[in-house]
Amino acid sequence: MTTAAPTPAAQTDAPTAGTWSAPGRVNLIGEHTDYNDGFVFPFAIEYRTSVRLTTRDDARIRVASTFDPDAVEVALADLAALFPARRDEIVEWARYPLGAAWALLQASGADPASVPGVDLDFSSDVPVGAGLSSSAAIEGATAAALNDVWGLGLDRVALAQVGRRAENEAVGAPTGIMDQMASMLGRADAGTFLDCRSLEAQVVELGFAPAGLALLVMDTKVTHAHSTGGYGERRAACERGAAIMGVPALRDLTPADLPRAAELMDDVTFRRVRHVVTEDQRVLDAVATLRAEGPRAIGHLLDASHVSMRDDFEISVPELDLAVDTARAAGAVGARMTGGGFGGAAIALVDLGLVPAVTDAVEKAFADAGYTAPHIFTVTPSEGARRDG
Template sequence: MTATDTRPVDAARALFADRFGAAPAGTWSAPGRVNLIGEHTDYNDGFVLPFAIQHRTHVALAPRNDGRVRVASTFDDGVVEVGLAELGALFPARRDEIPEWARYPLGVAWALLESAGTDPHTPTGVDLAFASDVPVGAGLSSSAAIEGATAVALAEIWGIDLDRVALAKVGRRAENEAVGAPTGIMDQMASLLGRADAAIFLDCRSLEAQVVDLGLAGAGLELVVIDTGVKHSHATGGYGERRAACERGAAALGVPALRDVAPRDLPRLAELVDDVTLRRVRHVVTENQRVLDTVRTLRDHGPTAIGDLLVASHASMRDDFEISVPELDTAVDAALSAGAVGARMTGGGFGGAAIALVAREKVQEVTDAATAAFDAAGFAAPTIFTVTPSAGAARD
């Protein structure tokens, strides 16, 4: 869902009027996110350091009195309609009957009602229309933005009093069970808890979140996103295989999750599993440590000192977890060659975007270098833009 000529909040309102023939009662929005560091650690009960970005998904909403929910999106020309009381039969067993884009908001409605213990016959029905400027498939969590916007909107309309962590759990359940993507909770937490000029240091086991000041502006730094244009999907491809490898590694060591594995345990694991499983586990274990090191470095020395940790993270994802692609490696290499402080791929992998931490005066140089490197490699031109750490989900 993109809105290029119109603000996405205006596009959501216009879409609502077009599809439903009336004005919405209000609009709500939630941001995408960039993960500064900590990839594939979240579903292993580990640590992550994401931040919300200025790109947001907006939902226009109005209540109905017939217990039905209709969803529309700039993604699709149609309207998907179901009864609230039917959601429990649809998810997860019959989710394939619903178009994938519609499973996100409908899944949130289902998970929210279940989480709150609300009889699905009780709440008023709703019409929902979505528009967004969060790039889709770029690793910036357009899915969590949809979930976060839907969750805060429906919770308000239905009078469901759940805190932001509980709403993040609702979003994760929707993505896991209604959509069928085996993701962790990092994206939803970032989208719901985001703060301006800060990252969220999240313990994915306890769900304890701490705000960590980034201080990018004061250091004269920008975060540049290099969107390769290579699309990925968490519900397909290698994401599930990577998660299964992590579970095998934890089981071999007799621990609940890879959070409980230290680097010193890796030699013992090498005697118990195949080389591929070992490398998958090694990425997660070392990435957890890099997140902790990044938080400490930010607090002690500021953002100019974290470059080597970003570079090491990318190498681990490229070599041990094997989720990079040639376009991502090209983006990272080009940014570093043009003087970036650090760079890495971000998101689930198999496509999407790289991020580069760049001195403000070198942003154009990095942009030109990445563009030239893609052209020389015969790749389609990347989309390059800066992102700003921003606030989380809210009513517009």
């Protein structure tokens, strides 16, 4: 994506056209810490959502995709009335790009009458429902494209904030900002170590390839939806726990605070809090360990993260547990579920030479259990949102 903002298409005679894309992401470690102002360590992947943008002269926005036969079209001036109050009038997938357009206009202060209308045609190879943030990819591609064509000049952090607002308010999913930051800031062969309070991001080399390792994604095919109750209930428990402890967010607690928390909270709230507090510490430990010892030394942290999500945060499902346990038994360095939970994917850090054996073992375990066959594939840390043509 170019750094200089191009001239808005409204000032030209011919329609402007171009293609932008943004990636999905895998979260290496740091789950449900983002909306608690904590630490996360995701990386962008090679699977991307692309959008073909063409300007139009009638101040309307139309969104279409290869995964829905029906396009959705509204006036740019109507976006402010639609979101968030009337979002349910829009089919859910279209709330992501239309919500990003709305949030972008809100963030920039641009008058909808001052920017050209657009046609946005989406295609994607990011697996939907696998916990790889197909939603942040569509938000990122939309925001990057419109920011360029409308000449708004927002930086990548601001565009990530646009994506989060779209997801929170236009879609109604109470997520944090990790996914959008990973999609906007991704770098090849590196992870994004993010402080979700300050939004300070550090690029950290992962070193998988030099260490002879691959990151395997095991998509269980169990679908989930963040806008449904389980995710919101977990977030509410975290807010309740922070209030009980008298801190702005769980980020402000350390493992040393947990004994006092146990005395003050009911068991469920305490276990939710314990997951977030210990997961924040695992992120810090993972980054320090990677820098000092390399990726082979982080396996125990991945394993501990999964146990915490399974037992304390209670967001795993039997298919995820089976994938993780089988991958470990077949020789993975470490494994954990990734994403918001209640389905989706697990990841395993695996020796390159063991990828076929681990894949076969997980597929056999699923077949033996009578589960739907998983989709298992490797991912490569990749570049963030960009203009492609």
